[in-house]
Amino acid sequence: MQVQRALLSGDRLHLQHGPIDLIIGADGTRTRAFEAAELRLSTVLAELMDEIDLLQRHDGPSPKGAIARKMWRAAQAYQGFVTPMAAVAGTVAEAVLQAMRSTTDLRRAYVNNGGDIALHLSHNATFDIAISGLAGADLGKITLNSDSEVRGIATSGQGGRSLSFGIAESVTVLAKTASMADVAATLIAGAVDVPDHPAILRAPAKQIREGSDLGAREVVTQVGDLGAKDVSSALEFGVQRAKQMQQQGLIQAASLHLRGQSRQIEMNLEKVLEHA
Secondary structure, eight states, X not given: OOOEEEEEXXXXXXXXXXXXXXXXXEEESHHHHHHHHHHHHHHHHHHHHXXXXXXXXXXXXXXSSHHHHHHHHHHHTSOSSOOGGGGHHHHHHHHHHHHHHHHSOEEXXXXXXXXXXXXXXXXXXXXXXXXXXXXXXXXXXXXXXXXXXXXXXXXXXXXXXXXXXXXXXXXXXXXXXHHHHHHHHHHHHHHOOXXXXXXXXXXXXXXXXXXXXXXXXXXXXXXXXXXXHHHHHHHHHHHHHHHHHHHTTSOSEEEEEETTEEEEEOOSSSOOEEEO
């Protein structure tokens, strides 16, 4: 299987290899950076498949591959049920970005893996990201500069590619790395919930997606009518989880959204979230 590549408008590169779909940008020696990204991506799937059984285990030992080890360490940093697969998108983005940076000097670069983004910013570079709802609504924007510690952004929820324990439409997390942001977004989105609510339908993950790393644990399959108080209560559960992570130094900030309501966990030292 060959890596598929295409140049996009705005001097961006689209790379696809199996289920991995990347949008890449770079300010600097772009050609060399893009070549390095393509070469690194061509090895990623084989690396992951070599240890996929370990990566799908909640309590497995540390794997050997560089990407797999980083996924495992990111999952181990958090409390609660989570497997290394919760960090796969962010960690792959980091690995490709690292290959780009090791090849040439870049002022700014990013690797976007399905909405989970690894960043490099230097020399006063900035990076703007818009947050959108499931129906395309503008939920706000994030502006980062090279002085910020944030180098990873991830989004999880009912609108994402993964199964979720919770009902959040979207949770966007800022963290020091994309792998850490990826796990945190998964867990915070899973915490946004109204337990035992009759309008929230659930089913074992393995019935929804064969081979899911979540096994027989129940995930949300449908969210019906919810009152404003239910929505507020669900978001508060997520807020408490996010604040705990922030106090532990695991995340920098978060933005939670559900049924027209939003909650923001802002950075302690600087405001990076501009509310819609």
